[in-house]
Amino acid sequence: xxxxxxxxxxxxxxxxxxxxxxxxxxxxxxxxxxxxxxxxxxxxxxxxxxxxxxxxxxxxxxxxxxxxxxxxxxxxxxxxxxxxxxxxxxxxxxxxxxxxxxxxxxxxxxxxxxxxxxxxxxxxxxxxxxxxxxxxxxxxxxxxxxxxxxxxxxxxxxxxxxxxxxxxxxxxxxxxxxxxxxxxxxxxxxxxxxxxxxxxxxxxxxxxxxxxxxxxxxxxxxxxxxxxxxxxxxxxxxxxxxxxxxxxxxxxxxxxxxxxxxxxxxxxxxxxxxxxxxxxxxxxxxxxxxxxxxxxxxxxxxxxxxxxxxxxxxxxxxxxxxxxxxxxxxxxxxxxxxxxxxxxxxxxxxxxxxxxxxxxxxxxxxxxxxxxx
Amino acid sequence: xxxxxxxxxxxxxxxxxxxxxxxxxxxxxxxxxxxxxxxxxxxxxxxxxxxxxxxxxxxxxxxxxxxxxxxxxxxxxxxxxxxxxxxxxxxxxxxxxxxxxxxxxxxxxxxxxxxxxxxxxxxxxxxxxxxxxxxxxxxxxxxxxxxxxxxxxxxxxxxxxxxxxxxxxxxxxxxxxxxxxxxxxxxxxxxxxxxxxxxxxxxxxxxxxxxxxxxxxxxxxxxxxxxxxxxxxxxxxxxxxxxxxxxxxxxxxxxxxxxxxxxxxxxxxxxxxxxxxxxxxxxxxxxxxxxxxxxxxxxxxxxxxxxxxxxxxxxxxxxxxxxxxxxxxxxxxxxxxxxxxxxxxxxxxxxxxxxxxxxxxxxxxxxxxxxxx
Numbered sequence: 225x226x227x228x229x230x231x232x233x234x235x236x237x238x239x240x241x242x243x244x245x246x247x248x249x250x251x252x253x254x255x256x257x258x259x260x261x262x263x264x265x266x267x268x269x270x271x272x273x274x275x276x277x278x279x280x281x282x283x284x285x286x287x288x289x290x291x292x293x294x295x296x297x298x299x300x301x302x303x304x305x306x307x308x309x310x311x312x313x314x315x316x317x318x319x320x321x322x323x324x325x326x327x328x329x330x331x332x333x334x335x336x337x338x339x340x341x342x343x344x345x346x347x348x349x350x351x352x353x354x355x356x357x358x359x360x361x362x363x364x365x366x367x368x369x370x371x372x373x374x375x376x377x378x379x380x381x382x383x384x385x386x387x388x389x390x391x392x393x394x395x396x397x398x399x400x401x402x403x404x405x406x407x408x409x410x411x412x413x414x415x416x417x418x419x420x421x422x423x424x425x426x427x428x429x430x431x432x433x434x435x436x437x438x439x440x441x442x443x444x445x446x447x448x449x450x451x452x453x454x455x456x457x458x459x460x461x462x463x464x465x466x467x468x469x470x471x472x473x474x475x476x477x478x479x480x481x482x483x484x485x486x487x488x489x490x491x492x493x494x495x496x497x498x499x500x501x502x503x504x505x506x507x508x509x510x511x512x513x514x515x516x517x518x519x520x521x522x523x524x525x526x527x528x529x530x531x532x533x534x535x536x537x538x539x540x541x542x543x544x545x546x547x548x549x550x551x552x553x554x555x556x557x558x559x560x561x562x563x564x565x566x567x568x569x570x571x572x573x574x575x576x577x578x579x580x581x582x583x584x585x586x587x588x589x590x591x592x593x594x595x596x597x
Numbered sequence: 598x599x600x601x602x603x604x605x606x607x608x609x610x611x612x613x614x615x616x617x618x619x620x621x622x623x624x625x626x627x628x629x630x631x632x633x634x635x636x637x638x639x640x641x642x643x644x645x646x647x648x649x650x651x652x653x654x655x656x657x658x659x660x661x662x663x664x665x666x667x668x669x670x671x672x673x674x675x676x677x678x679x680x681x682x683x684x685x686x687x688x689x690x691x692x693x694x695x696x697x698x699x700x701x702x703x704x705x706x707x708x709x710x711x712x713x714x715x716x717x718x719x720x721x722x723x724x725x726x727x728x729x730x731x732x733x734x735x736x737x738x739x740x741x742x743x744x745x746x747x748x749x750x751x752x753x754x755x756x757x758x759x760x761x762x763x764x765x766x767x768x769x770x771x772x773x774x775x776x777x778x779x780x781x782x783x784x785x786x787x788x789x790x791x792x793x794x795x796x797x798x799x800x801x802x803x804x805x806x807x808x809x810x811x812x813x814x815x816x817x818x819x820x821x822x823x824x825x826x827x828x829x830x831x832x833x834x835x836x837x838x839x840x841x842x843x844x845x846x847x848x849x850x851x852x853x854x855x856x857x858x859x860x861x862x863x864x865x866x867x868x869x870x871x872x873x874x875x876x877x878x879x880x881x882x883x884x885x886x887x888x889x890x891x892x893x894x895x896x897x898x899x900x901x902x903x904x905x906x907x908x909x910x911x912x913x914x915x916x917x918x919x920x921x922x923x924x925x926x927x928x929x930x931x932x933x934x935x936x937x938x939x940x941x942x943x944x945x946x947x948x949x950x951x952x953x954x955x956x957x958x959x960x961x962x963x964x965x966x967x968x969x970x
Contacts, residue, residue: 226757227656228786229627232616234647237790239662240783243605254602267730267778268691270643274607275782283600289612315865315910318641318896357640384599405640407780409648410613413601417610492688523691525898537688 242266244275245345255283255384258325260349263477263496269320269523269531271352273407278414279325279350281449282384285434289410289418292382294364294402298440301369308418311359311404318357319401319424320530322498324470325350326427326454329581330574332562335596342593343482348475348581351498353531354415356422358403361396361438370440378439378447379421379432389430389454390444391423395468399424399529402435424529425500426468427576429454459570470500472559473578474507474534474551485589488542493520496531499553503527506552507534513546513582513594514561520549545585546594562595615639617648618718628656628757631698633722636850636869642693642896642904644725646780651787652698652723654822655757658807662783662791665755667737667775671813674742681791684732684777691730692774692797693903695871697843698723699800699827702954703947705935708969715966716855721848721954724871726904727788729795731776734769734811743813751812751820752794752805762803762827763817764796768841772797772902775808797902798873799841800949802827832943843873845932846951847880847907847924858962861915866893870905872926879925880907886919886955886967887934893922918958919967935968 244259258279261271278284289308297303328350361377370393377396380388391400401422404411411417416433423431429449444450444466456464474497479485497504504526508517523533534549550559562579584594617632631652634644651657662681670676701723734750743766750769753761764773774795777784784790789806796804802822817823817839829837847870852858870877877899881890896906907922925931935952957967 226626226628227653227658229656230617230619230630230632230651230653231787232619232632234617234649234651234785234787236646236782237662237786238659239791242782244603244607246603246605253599255599257603259603259605266781267689267783268728268781270728270781272780272782273609273645276607278603278607280600280603283602285600286611289610313863313865315908316640316867318906355641355643407645408639408641408643409609409615409645410640412607413610414604414607418612490686492686494689525900527898533691535688 242275244277245349256281258350260345261352262345263349263475264344264480264483269353269533270407271354273354273412276352276354276412276415277325277350279428280383281387284413285383287382287418287434292418292436294419294435294438296364296368296438296440299371299374299442300440304368306364308404311402311419314359314363316357316359317401318355320353320355320527321422321424322351322353322529322531323428323431324498326429326470326575329577332577332579332595333566333571333574344475344477344480347593350428354406355408356401356403357405358401358419358422361400361402364402365396365440374440374442376441376444378441378445379435380437381432382434382436387432387449388445388447389432389449390447391430395423395426425470427454427470430468454575456569456575457572459572467576471576471578472499472501472504472551472553472557473497474549474559475581476547476549476583479591480583481591481593483591485540485585485591487589488540491538491540493536493538493547495534495549497534497549497551498531499551500529501557502529502554504532504551505554508550509536510548511538511545514548517550540585542587544587546582546597547585548580548582550580615648617650618722629654631723633718634725635718636722636848637717637853637856642726642906643780644727646727646785649725649727649785649788650698650723652801653756654760657786658756659786660755660791660807665791665809667792667808667811669737669741669811669813672744672747672815673813677741679737681777684775684792687732687736689730689732690774691728693726693728693900694795694797695724695726695902695904696801696804697871699802699843699948702950705950705952705968706939706944706947717848717850717853720966723801727779728781729774729776730778731774731792731795734773734775737775738769738813747813747815749814749817751814751818752808753810754805755807755809760805760822761818761820762805762822763820764803768796768799798843800827800843803841827948829942829948830945832945840949844949844951845872845874845877845924845926845930846870847922847932848954849920849922849956852964853956854964854966856964858913858958858964860962861913864911864913866909866911866920868907868922870907870922870924871903872924873902874930875927876901877905877924878927881923882909883921884911884918887921890923913958915960917960919955919970920958921953921955923953
């Protein structure tokens, strides 16, 4: 029997059901919410755009790219307004980079938030990785003649809450981009269509979506999202502010909590590692809760500030196991045990958890969250 | 006004209209047809799965992955049957590779096929690039105990025409994979769901989709698709057979035929280069029809047997121009002028055109196919 015809724009098989997890059990409206990538059901390092995690503060605006503009002003010689077409005519770069919400894995600070965070998607699904294309911010700032004394740039979105964040000028001149494409096609609406700020390795919230304005300044704006939110309240009552760089982190995505192994045998163990500081150099695996560690294989190419896929072949003998990964980056930093983080930072804040995640494998094959086991 | 809520599975903006080109002006049914990637409207090196080119011989079968199997038999110690779940438990690899139909750009052999091939999508859109995940064929052949004297493997699909091709054993033991995922999610139906053969750098047709059988042999099967089709008829009446390796090729995708430049000024010139033989080492640009050439910038990482994005900043003075790119790979081979290919290979066959593509820019900015100008 002949199959289906060719088609203008394809879609996935009807047999595939993986979706972003949307927590419905919440008091906030679903415009001010998150959805999480099904990490246990993704492959390689590219996250499908349809499954890239979301975190919005005022919903996804419906923007006509023909009317959207980016204004650059403040401490500049020439304030300029750029259309999407203007950006597309400028020298572009494409880079594969992860994005992670600083609230990812946040429930684990306090021992997990119960029934809503029971598997790798619900606990750690606020990280994704795409190939992004756009214009270096340094090019745009040069066009405008940014003042050499400027030290910060305020980035503002065109969403309902006009989300804004202050970004250090040195990041803007390093590898920051205004991106208009993701995984080969125009940016998705949930990712800031028609343009967003991309700050490789910086916490997700600072990568302002639906970008409409950059104001060059000599101090941070102290906006809502960098004072009452996205600061880390420490045990002594002070708060860490502007914790932009996401530290080295890794997660075993398969096998992971929620799955049940079908008896002893050989299993492909795989996961993702990343670091906002640079490049992953090593991932180690333990099956005995950290007593012994063995190196995993890193999928090449290992890219700077991108998800890195690791793999390890596990021969499970059927006895109880405590599975975990830990990674090291090219600054020499190694991902710490969660309890070591808690000793220093307490549990007031739910941000910036890059601690080791342990999965407990019972002798019947059932896998659960082993962080407090 | 609040925007849209978070959602389980995203889609692109309603303002984006890029689609695969389906040639409706054809006598063959649309199950035995092709659709072409909008190369002028893609970015970076990843092709969105929804816009990956198609070429089917019996339509797209609707396969339940729970019942699909891959059988390996013939010159093996242990014939084996693998389910999709079996493959997913085996050690996997992910690699970014292009796929190109050997008929891509075929109309140019005879001076273009008229109105149907007037832009970069219609002429060259049978090439795409994805991150593929699967199991090395070498692993599967080792499991089955393939005979050391075997020299070929017949690969057969589960589509209506049971498309089959004979593949040299040395390719199967090199970098061939049975892949089940593409760009982070399960393989798309048009790309062979739930599993296909991937032969990096080999002509598209040999990368058998909906793979259901591998037969280990000591000679090729001389099937329909490697005798009456997919052979190159030479001027002397003989035919080149088993021309698997796709030679180095590059295309300027923007600006390109069908576009009109809006007056003199600076333009971002970009395109794609690839080679089935290995890695692209150089791309050069001419604006004067080949009299002078200048090096373009290659986007890193430059990956083996993958699309390589190149960029070049063009200052157009408003006079007539003949734009073209040519690439060189790490074997030292440089993409030839189309006329040099025709001198040797004639115009009997439409396969394997990797000649230089020239775009003619008129003084009013209108861009047309310049190959015969």
